[in-house]
Amino acid sequence: LNKAKLISNRKIAEHTFELSCETDSQFNFIPGQYISIKIDDKKSEIPCFRAYSISSIPDGKTFQLCIKTIENGRGSNWISALAEGSEIKFMGPMGDFTLKSPLLKNILFLAVGSGITPIKSIIESELKNGSRQNMHLIFGIRHIKGIFYKDFFKDLAKKYKNFEFTLALTQPESSDWKGKTGRTTEILKTMDIDPKNTSVYMCGLKEMIVDAKKALIEKDVPKENIFFENFN
Numbered sequence: 001l002n003k004a005k006l007i008s009n010r011k012i013a014e015h016t017f018e019l020s021c022e023t024d025s026q027f028n029f030i031p032g033q034y035i036s037i038k039i040d041d042k043k044s045e046i047p048c049f050r051a052y053s054i055s056s057i058p059d060g061k062t063f064q065l066c067i068k069t070i071e072n073g074r075g076s077n078w079i080s081a082l083a084e085g086s087e088i089k090f091m092g093p094m095g096d097f098t099l100k101s102p103l104l105k106n107i108l109f110l111a112v113g114s115g116i117t118p119i120k121s122i123i124e125s126e127l128k129n130g131s132r133q134n135m136h137l138i139f140g141i142r143h144i145k146g147i148f149y150k151d152f153f154k155d156l157a158k159k160y161k162n163f164e165f166t167l168a169l170t171q172p173e174s175s176d177w178k179g180k181t182g183r184t185t186e187i188l189k190t191m192d193i194d195p196k197n198t199s200v201y202m203c204g205l206k207e208m209i210v211d212a213k214k215a216l217i218e219k220d221v222p223k224e225n226i227f228f229e230n231f232n
């Protein structure tokens, strides 16, 4: 197993933690990939592993994770409670939810909740590497209290003219929310998409992916240009 030390662990929204880790040897990955962490809670003899996508861009040594704690969830609660300085053991990087070449003119990203992690890495990497594609991210979160990475993506959208950011809440629960409301799939249905020149990358729970895929196919986006990562 690979090893990494936890450099920081901070709560960034309700039930959401961002962890920064540093490996003890060279560590490379392709944006969009994940690692499989050993849940060392000593609850059973049988090793328990959970997959977590990397949210940062490769630098050869460090990586970040963004984890949503699930009620009674064994892995997510164990990891999010780890103290700085702790060691984690993991397999990977692995997974093929990575950008596929040749890139089409437009790339649409759909992310719900912690499903933003691999997509954050892909978008940040593409923009910093000078990609000229038109990229649009639709990021769905439930409540105001659950918002994270909003400023990060807003800043990217300000800096890079080829990146557009849409944040949508399904249940804002407050009249203070002036942004978009509704499910990512509903927003998708109202959008004009150039089906022959758009690839779509989406990540989140299966329900969203199934619905969004259906909506995209109805808009004539070829199946071959739809890529996804299922978190459940």
Ligand SMILES: Cc1cc2nc3c(=O)[nH]c(=O)nc-3n(C[C@H](O)[C@H](O)[C@H](O)COP(=O)(O)OP(=O)(O)OC[C@H]3O[C@@H](n4cnc5c(N)ncnc54)[C@H](O)[C@@H]3O)c2cc1C
Pocket (backbone or CB within 6 Å): 034, 050, 051, 052, 053, 054, 066, 067, 068, 069, 070, 071, 072, 073, 074, 075, 076, 077, 095, 114, 115, 117, 118, 205, 229, 230, 231, 232
């Ligand atoms: C490729 C891949 C990448 C992933 N990347 C991330 C990531 O970057 N960040 C992240 O937070 N998670 C990610 N996940 C999900 C993660 O692997 C775990 O499934 C999640 O943390 C729950 O594990 P747990 O041990 O806490 O819950 P468990 O003890 O396994 O489950 C407890 C209960 O919660 C239910 N449950 C499990 N997952 C969810 C969920 N997401 N929402 C609601 N209920 C759920 C289960 O059905 C079960 O009843 C990823 C999954 C995959 C397959």
